[in-house]
Amino acid sequence: MRFTPTTLAGALSAVALIGVAGMAQADYPEEPITYVIPFDPGGESDVTARFQEPHLEEILGVSVNVTHRPGGGGAVAWSEFQNDAEPDGYEIIGVNIPHIIGQPIQREDAGFETDDWEIITFFHSTPNALIVPADSPFETLDDLVEYARENPEAVTLGGSGTYSANHLGALRLEREADIDITYIPFTGTGPLPAAIEGGHVSGIFNYTMLGVQMEDRARVLAVAAEERVPALPDAPTFKEQGYDIVGGAYRGVAAPTGTPDEVIEVLEEAFAEANREIASEQEPLGFVMEYITGDEVNEVMNMLREAYGPILEEAE
Amino acid sequence: MDMLLQALATLMTFESVITVLVGVSAGLLIGSLPGLTATMALAVLLPFTFSMEALQGLIALGAVYMGSIYGGAFTAILINTPGTPSSIATTFDGYPMARQGRAYEALAGATIASVIGGVVGVTFLLILAPPLARLAVAFGPAEMFWVAMLGLTLVASLSTGSLLKGLLGGCLGMMLSTIGVSPIGGETRFTFGYPPLQGGIELIVALIGLFVIPELLTMAAEGRGALAQEGRFGQGEASIRQIFRRVLGKPVNLIRSCLIGQIIAVIPGAGGNVTSLVAYNEARRFSRDPESFGKGNLEGVVASESSNNVMVAGSMIPLLTLGIPGAPPDAVILGVLMMHGLRPGLDLFTESGVLTNGFILSMGLAALMLLPVGLLGARLIHRIVIKTPYHFLVPCIAMVTILGTFALRNSLLDVGIMLILGSVGYFLRLIGIHPAPIVLGLILGGIAEQGYVQTMLAAVVDPIPWLRLVHNPLSMVLAGLVVLATTTVLLPAWLERRSRPDRKASERGGET
Numbered sequence: 159m160r161f162t163p164t165t166l167a168g169a170l171s172a173v174a175l176i177g178v179a180g181m182a183q184a185d186y187p188e189e190p191i192t193y194v195i196p197f198d199p200g201g202e203s204d205v206t207a208r209f210q211e212p213h214l215e216e217i218l219g220v221s222v223n224v225t226h227r228p229g230g231g232g233a234v235a236w237s238e239f240q241n242d243a244e245p246d247g248y249e250i251i252g253v254n255i256p257h258i259i260g261q262p263i264q265r266e267d268a269g270f271e272t273d274d275w276e277i278i279t280f281f282h283s284t285p286n287a288l289i290v291p292a293d294s295p296f297e298t299l300d301d302l303v304e305y306a307r308e309n310p311e312a313v314t315l316g317g318s319g320t321y322s323a324n325h326l327g328a329l330r331l332e333r334e335a336d337i338d339i340t341y342i343p344f345t346g347t348g349p350l351p352a353a354i355e356g357g358h359v360s361g362i363f364n365y366t367m368l369g370v371q372m373e374d375r376a377r378v379l380a381v382a383a384e385e386r387v388p389a390l391p392d393a394p395t396f397k398e399q400g401y402d403i404v405g406g407a408y409r410g411v412a413a414p415t416g417t418p419d420e421v422i423e424v425l426e427e428a429f430a431e432a433n434r435e436i437a438s439e440q441e442p443l444g445f446v447m448e449y450i451t452g453d454e455v456n457e458v459m460n461m462l463r464e465a466y467g468p469i470l471e472e473a474e
Numbered sequence: 475m476d477m478l479l480q481a482l483a484t485l486m487t488f489e490s491v492i493t494v495l496v497g498v499s500a501g502l503l504i505g506s507l508p509g510l511t512a513t514m515a516l517a518v519l520l521p522f523t524f525s526m527e528a529l530q531g532l533i534a535l536g537a538v539y540m541g542s543i544y545g546g547a548f549t550a551i552l553i554n555t556p557g558t559p560s561s562i563a564t565t566f567d568g569y570p571m572a573r574q575g576r577a578y579e580a581l582a583g584a585t586i587a588s589v590i591g592g593v594v595g596v597t598f599l600l601i602l603a604p605p606l607a608r609l610a611v612a613f614g615p616a617e618m619f620w621v622a623m624l625g626l627t628l629v630a631s632l633s634t635g636s637l638l639k640g641l642l643g644g645c646l647g648m649m650l651s652t653i654g655v656s657p658i659g660g661e662t663r664f665t666f667g668y669p670p671l672q673g674g675i676e677l678i679v680a681l682i683g684l685f686v687i688p689e690l691l692t693m694a695a696e697g698r699g700a701l702a703q704e705g706r707f708g709q710g711e712a713s714i715r716q717i718f719r720r721v722l723g724k725p726v727n728l729i730r731s732c733l734i735g736q737i738i739a740v741i742p743g744a745g746g747n748v749t750s751l752v753a754y755n756e757a758r759r760f761s762r763d764p765e766s767f768g769k770g771n772l773e774g775v776v777a778s779e780s781s782n783n784v785m786v787a788g789s790m791i792p793l794l795t796l797g798i799p800g801a802p803p804d805a806v807i808l809g810v811l812m813m814h815g816l817r818p819g820l821d822l823f824t825e826s827g828v829l830t831n832g833f834i835l836s837m838g839l840a841a842l843m844l845l846p847v848g849l850l851g852a853r854l855i856h857r858i859v860i861k862t863p864y865h866f867l868v869p870c871i872a873m874v875t876i877l878g879t880f881a882l883r884n885s886l887l888d889v890g891i892m893l894i895l896g897s898v899g900y901f902l903r904l905i906g907i908h909p910a911p912i913v914l915g916l917i918l919g920g921i922a923e924q925g926y927v928q929t930m931l932a933a934v935v936d937p938i939p940w941l942r943l944v945h946n947p948l949s950m951v952l953a954g955l956v957v958l959a960t961t962t963v964l965l966p967a968w969l970e971r972r973s974r975p976d977r978k979a980s981e982r983g984g985e986t
Contacts, residue, residue, distance in 0.1 A: 199517040200805030205812055208520065226517070227884050229673025230655045230662070234885075237669040265662050269669025311935045320660035342615075342931050345657050345924065348805060352742050352798045358614030359932065371797055371817055443812065 186247055186421050190221040193411070194251040196235030198228045201346070202284065202367065203252050203409055209439060210281075213432035218424070231319065232257050237269025245414040247421035253277060255408040255459070256466055260321045263470045272459075276417050278425045280410035280450040280458060281433045282440065285383035286327035286403075287369045287393065288315075289376050290361035291354045299379045299399050302361070303335045310338035316359040318347045321470060323407040327382055328363040329469050334401045351375075365406060366390060367444035382406055389444045405465060408448070408458065426451050478600075481831035484529065485839065493530060494537045494836055498843045501541020502851055506548040506557045508682050508871075509878015515542045516806040528814040529829050533836040535810060539803055540592055540786050540840040544848060547584040547779050551577060552859045553871065555686045559677060559747040559917075560782040562910060563754035565685070566632075567767060567774030574770050577856055582717045585848035587728070587776040590721075591783030592841025594732045595739070599787045599794075599834050603823070607795035610740040615932070616943045619925030620952035621741060622918040625748055627956065630963035631755050632910040637967055643907045647915020648922075650675050657920055658927040670887045677747070679879055679888045680895055680916050684909035686875050687896020690868050692903075698864055714849070720772060727757055727773050728780055735781030739788030742798045747917050751910075753781035783844075787837050794822050794830060 193211075197203050207224045214222045227235035232254060243249040253275070261268040288299065296302040306313045317324030320343045328341045342359055344350055351372055353359050361379070362368070369378040370389045378393035382403045386395060396403040411429060413422060430449050437447045450458055484490065504515040515538050523531030546557035551568035564584060571580040598606065613621065626644060633640020653664045654674025665671035721728070731753040738749040757777035758767040767774050785801065792798040797818035799805040808818070816822060822830045859867065879892045899909055926943075933942035944950050 198805065199513070199520065200799070200809040205809045208524070208809070208813060211521070212524065224521075225884055229883060229885075231660065233655070234670055234673040264660065265672075267662060267665060267667050267669050269672070309935075314932045320658065340931060340934050342928050343658050343660070344928070348799050349742055351796050352611045352792070353614070355796060356611030356614050374819060439815070442815065
């Protein structure tokens with residue numbers, strides 16, 4: 159359809175007749191929704207989207223197409239989304255903290271901004287966990303901290319990515335405990351089980367999920383959550399052991415800036431509903447379900463920006 | 475044993491057999507299209523498996539995986555284009571065979587080798603999973619660095635004619651691998667302020683560009699089809715029985731290739747791309763007649779195809795026992811396991827043993843199905859490629875190539891990169907720099923960088939950090955192999971150089 163002055167005028171008067179522009183969205187959604195995952199298939203973001211997909215389709219009554227656009231640790235898809243996506247609610251994208259906070263600080267040309275979208279909700283978090291092999295000499299967090307104090311840089315902790323949730327968690331442990339450890343980034347979570355199983359690192363700073371997955375082969379020394387995680391009832395938190403470290407990755411979903419509020423609300427409710435339905439499947443894997451929406455999104459963003467910002471800028 | 479029988483019983487239902495048959499056929503088709511990889515086939519299939527039971531879903535995935543890795547051989551042989559990265563080495567002898575009118579022999583040989591490879595892989599997985607899993611975790615950053623170095627010595631044997639040009643190609647590939655976000659450290663490199671380049675150059679994109687486009691340009695420039703018309707099968711050609719005999723008549727080659735396939739498959743991160751290249755290289759090194767390789771030797775095809783199909787089941791070992799994906803498509807299978815609440819580990823072999831064994835056996839069944847499906851499919855596709863005039867064939871392949879490249883990451887930039895690399899590749903080929911070393915450099919550059927940087931990071935407290943590269947027996951052995959491989963390549967070249975005047979003629983003969 160071409161926008162000639164006549165059709166434009168017609169459309170405008172039609173909108174004026176209805177009264178409110180937002181009313182035009184009352185029937186949302188009518189078309190299939192594209193849900194972009196900025197990572198490879200098979201990862202945590204992908205698996206979650208796959209869990210959500212059928213429930214979202216049922217709730218929204220339209221098909222939800224999960225597509226992948228991996229590259230640059232998410233940055234390729236995010237920059238494309240902020241530049242090109244239409245704010246009509248039919249294009250949404252998975253967003254991850256700390257990636258969207260860290261990358262624009264770290265890279266001159268990340269191509270996207272931390273705040274240039276409407277974050278609909280954060281639906282779950284995966285707290286960091288400090289995991290050592292089952293035959294490790296470190297029985298408790300204190301053992302590890304003590305050894306690290308006497309032998310600076312000798313403790314090697316693997317994790318997923320650089321300035322990722324894992325890396326930032328390890329850096330916070332260094333600050334809180336006043337120790338010097340060596341963080342070794344790996345490409346994603348995939349190679350980490352081999353890294354501790356084969357004794358290539360002293361331990362790993364990864365998510366609770368891996369702690370659950372490796373239950374019989376590894377020991378979780380501490381979890382960076384406010385409370386113990388249901389899937390790992392025996393693993394103490396950092397807080398219990400006197401270190402104020404809470405953090406990990408948050409996963410959520412965003413729509414382009416300028417998407418009507420009504421649309422955001424519909425999606426918000428749909429994701430919350432889907433989240434409740436998949437909780438029983440996801441919680442045993444080590445995910446912590448969240449229902450962060452509206453103003454809480456900004457609160458969480460600001461809290462984490464304050465926690466991570468100084469560390470990131472110091473590293474610059 | 476009970477579990478095995480029980481698993482076999484669940485597998486021998488009409489439903490399961492049909493699932494395997496359809497899966498293998500679909501995989502074969504997808505694998506034979508350049509750009510549509512095994513990983514993608516599995517990702518596409520993923521949503522459909524939700525509605526199935528866990529076992530049924532896994533059976534479907536395993537069958538598609540097996541079929542698509544094999545399907546890559548079709549295009550490798552018929553149009554000199556590896557359908558998946560793991561059939562790069564199949565092009566070396568498969569395509570020359572096809573040009574000589576022996577396409578069907580090559581296809582049938584590849585099929586038989588794939589079936590044998592697939593079955594061997596499944597057997598290893600059933601019997602030797604726990605000990606081989608221990609081998610998998612022995613490969614840490616330092617070992618991976620040496621594995622990559624060892625892989626790079628293949629450049630020498632991949633460069634037909636000039637070693638220097640081969641090395642040049644390898645370096646080019648390694649340089650391409652540095653574009654984008656660095657694997658360790660996360661800095662962006664060589665993006666020239668253009669954010670989309672953060673994604674780097676995807677292997678498949680380079681593979682398609684460097685192999686397919688130059689071939690298409692050559693076809694167009696020479697005004698010929700991919701194959702000689704006289705390459706009809708069945709007439710004056712080896713019959714299936716003869717091909718069987720020819721493949722099985724060299725058991726050493728088969729056994730060696732399968733072993734290589736299995737060992738490399740359990741090393742996380744290496745995958746099928748490397749297995750087939752290494753197996754091919756060793757087949758040539760140990761052959762009594764190494765000169766015939768690259769000119770249409772069936773042994774080369776057999777080595778490549780048997781080893782990459784061992785990898786399918788072989789890479790499941792670290793996946794099922796430890797949750798480590800040995801090759802990229804395995805990450806998708808890991809996702810499926812997680813979704814069904816199945817935790818990789820020994821539980822998988824005990825508590826849910828029926829399911830796991832059923833899955834493993836279904837891959838064996840899929841491997842066997844390759845024989846009828848593959849031989850039939852080979853006839854069909856062969857006929858299409860030969861009968862279609864080149865002025866239809868070339869644009870068709872070009873279209874599929876562009877679509878496949880786009881579908882890979884939903885990226886138009888990738889299509890652009892593919893076309894640029896392809897055009898450059900055409901001219902590089904004209905001056906004697908072949909795509910295989912470039913792609914090898916691209917694959918191994920990243921692995922080497924990652925291993926080296928991680929090792930150096932871990933060695934930050936050591937007085938001489940680089941000693942960490944050879945700090946345990948395995949890394950020392952690997953380093954020794956690298957030195958050995960380099961000398962065996964360079965020594966003859968050096969000797970040849972010293973006696974150059976009287977060797978000139980033969981050298982010219984070696985250039986293709």
